[in-house]
Amino acid sequence: NAGVTQTPKFQVLKTGQSMTLQCAQDMNHEYMSWYRQDPGMGLRLIHYSVGAGITDQGEVPNGYNVSRSTTEDFPLRLLSAAPSQTSVYFCASRRGQGNTYNEQFFGPGTRLTVL
């Protein structure tokens, strides 16, 4: 199993540009999520999904969109990039949902810089 994969590894954008961060998992996990990691802030949840066709907002959703058309894929879209979105983005997945708190498997991350 490849686990959780993310592309690209690095990206530089100009303010106002849009892009999609890709995330895929091959473990048939119901739950997938996106986090951003900033220095001194830990990981903060952006959006999550408990299954295909179901998404919801996390702690810091503004400026980001997600969709979940398949169990495997959970892309994150930045509609109009801003310097405040410069961060490292991690995708994660886990079995189950709700109060079934199984371990989360994280992808390798995407380091995004917005100029």
Next chain:
Amino acid sequence: GQQVMQIPQYQHVQEGEDFTTYCNSSTTLSNIQWYKQRPGGHPVFLIQLVKSGEVKKQKRLTFQFGEAKKNSSLHITATQTTDVGTYFCARGTGNQFYFGTGTSLTVIP
């Protein structure tokens, strides 16, 4: 709120010394997870605690969940250079996870 507070933010130890990081919440936790992130890497799950007073060990790592389920700790005995990284606690509530700010461990050979 939903956050978990983690201390200290940084810790430098000589190789062979012990290390402890603490995770505290103002509200009762239903669970607490611990993750390790190596420099430049991604978080890797270490363990989950769910029972009051629970203690779990993984080789030199000891994890504890407080009796009141409002705090947790990770203790590493006789640190090694391979222990370098940032250790995070995380609480799960509903479908969301809230991470602590992490403790960055540096081990001086």
